[in-house]
Amino acid sequence: MRPGFWGLIGLLALSPLTAVAETAYVTDNLRLGLYEAADTSGRPFRTLESGQEMEIMSRDRNYANVRLPDATEGWVKAAYLVNDKPAKLIVAETIAERDALAADLEQTKRSFAAPAATIAALRNDAAQFESQLTDTNARIAELEEENASVAGLKEQYKGSLPLSWVAAATGVCLIVGFLLGLWWVDRRSRLRHGGIRIY
Numbered sequence: 001m002r003p004g005f006w007g008l009i010g011l012l013a014l015s016p017l018t019a020v021a022e023t024a025y026v027t028d029n030l031r032l033g034l035y036e037a038a039d040t041s042g043r044p045f046r047t048l049e050s051g052q053e054m055e056i057m058s059r060d061r062n063y064a065n066v067r068l069p070d071a072t073e074g075w076v077k078a079a080y081l082v083n084d085k086p087a088k089l090i091v092a093e094t095i096a097e098r099d100a101l102a103a104d105l106e107q108t109k110r111s112f113a114a115p116a117a118t119i120a121a122l123r124n125d126a127a128q129f130e131s132q133l134t135d136t137n138a139r140i141a142e143l144e145e146e147n148a149s150v151a152g153l154k155e156q157y158k159g160s161l162p163l164s165w166v167a168a169a170t171g172v173c174l175i176v177g178f179l180l181g182l183w184w185v186d187r188r189s190r191l192r193h194g195g196i197r198i199y
Helices: 003-019 087-111 113-156 163-192
Strands: 032-034 046-048 055-059 063-067 073-077
Touching: 032 073, 087 113
Parallel strands: none
Antiparallel strands: 032 046, 055 063, 063 073
């Protein structure tokens, strides 16, 4: 057997071990003891978490005398004190700010819900009015076309009389003509026969 073969077998045997490897992170959660003695001997009477704010009363190379916001005083190892806020505190403040902004955003959305509904209703009304306006404009165009047609007929027949007037005048003329014709025939007959009416 060749040496390369055994290397390949070894690589295949170790591959399941690399496949189940987990990702891990180093914690930034530091616990610092607060002591009564200046040399931090003995047991700490209080444990301080990362991000704990304190006032430095005095400090040397190894130890610092500190006062907490609740007026508790004691000694800690100076090497663990920093002037900048730790990442844990920054993250907590950022999360709190994000949650406050999310709450403000939700409240703003709720406060704009009613105006948004009103705007939607107004848009719906505007769409209906626009549709009615379109129909009205179409009707106006039809009426203008009819009006133009009537105006053309009026211009065409402006010198003529109404048909009812013409019919009435024709009827009167026929009746008058008929009566005059009867009178004329009667008169001619009497003249011819010496004043005697013969029919």
